[in-house]
Amino acid sequence: MSPMEPFGARLRRAMDERGPLCVGIDPHASLLAEWGLTDDVAGLERFSRTVVEAVADRVAALKPQSAFFERFGSRGVAVLERTVEEARAAGALVIMDAKRGDIGSTMAAYAESFLRKDAPLFSDALTVSPYLGYGSLRPAVDLARESGAGLFVLALTSNPEGAEVQHAVRPDGRTVGATVLAHLAEENAGQSPLGSFGAVVGATLGDLSSYDLQVGGPLLAPGIGAQGATPADLPRVFGAAVRNVVPSVSRGVLRHGPDVVALRDATERFVEEIRGATAAG
Template identity: 85%
Template sequence: MTGPEPFGARLRRAMDERGPLCVGIDPHASLLAEWGLSDDVTGLERFSRTVVEAVADRVAVLKPQSAFFERFGSRGVAVLETTVREAREAGALVVMDAKRGDIGSTMAAYAESFLHRDAPLFSDALTVSPYLGYGSLSPAVALARETGTGLFVLALTSNPEGGEVQHAIRADGRTVGATVLGHLAVENAGEEPLGSFGAVVGATLGDLSSYDLDMGGPILAPGIGAQGATAADLPAVFGGAVRNVVPNVSRGVLRHGPDAVALRDAAERFAEEVRAAVASV
């Protein structure tokens, strides 16, 4: 096979070697204050560097939340560029959480911003919204295939408001969320050991046995910690698909800063709980 190694294969290896935990880099103003940092670019830079130095050499995935960097304009985006680069250099895969979604021709530009090899914000994967129609994402799918990167498509989100759209029943009797999962199954068909086109499915959602989560790609599962889910919930929520789950914890880890050792210990506790939960299935 020619071309770069696909994201799904790289992610599977990282999950096997490091465990599947994803730590979110979400520099909320309230966390900057708790860490004794100023709510400005200097505080943002210190916060992000501390998280990267504490955990990027041990967790499979880091997920910077773009909004908390964009808040500071171009200088915040420059910090985001450095964060992505340093996290990748330390061996973590970076999922850029920017939740992009637009009509196809504009979607192509969003994809180039994060998934083109020469982009300053080049990341291993990007979160995207399919709610302008799944097909609107096709330029991002095409570029991801070319550059060996991936997408995480919002399917069943962790927030309580998501249901009015995602659980809505279409004319064919399927829910909108199930339809998104179906598109991803087609995208990932035949990809071994794991497809590159993942779904975002909240860990907060309870029993999802009415959904076919086995769509051949990874499942990014936010909601553990601050939103109330625990690692122990994962088997009940995801069933057999739990082996493809990348659980995300942001504030649940970040609130242990600014001490790097405390951050690392918190991430390792979550990683251990996740390992035990996955092994129980």
């Protein structure tokens, strides 16, 4: 199997060509109902295929939330496999939002599920949790590097509860979140035009100037839309790192479904707003 171009390089090109937007695929029960769909595997598949049809050929990335597929058991996972395959075939990078985190052989097995090139759920990148210690992610880091995939590591998340861990101060005076960012900068050292190991940093967090967000890789930024952040907030939150930000929008786009044209129009509006806000970055 031929080597794949590193995720960071592929993401940089996709962001430049299609705009820096990631659309989440979050088929939770209330959204299925809003679309007039049944809360079952048939509704799940209709929802997912509609999102892929509407936007996969025009956004940099799609981010399926695996939990909303897993809740339907093996048939839901089969829908997730098809969603990943169809999204990638249409040219979107797929960021699997699974937030896996464990140690040793278990972490290695999670990595193989999503980052091994011949795996049914192979994705361009995977969200992971470092809160069993950053070193616990090493199997995922190594396999991602080998397969040309990437990781997005939870660093400074948009949920308020995250602060009790991420803002905790270590004996060396650095916060836990800052330590995660420093590890990512080491992983990306020497990579151009963009490293493959990114951080999840919430767009709702306000002034982050006390953190060094220049990690050499992408910053996946949830919180735009339903959580209250806007594209105009991005330069203030991310400062000099704003050009490497991949804002993630879910409900702000998905609430316009199931109409394909409306989904596309909403996506294009977000792309233009984000481009305008980050152009000076």
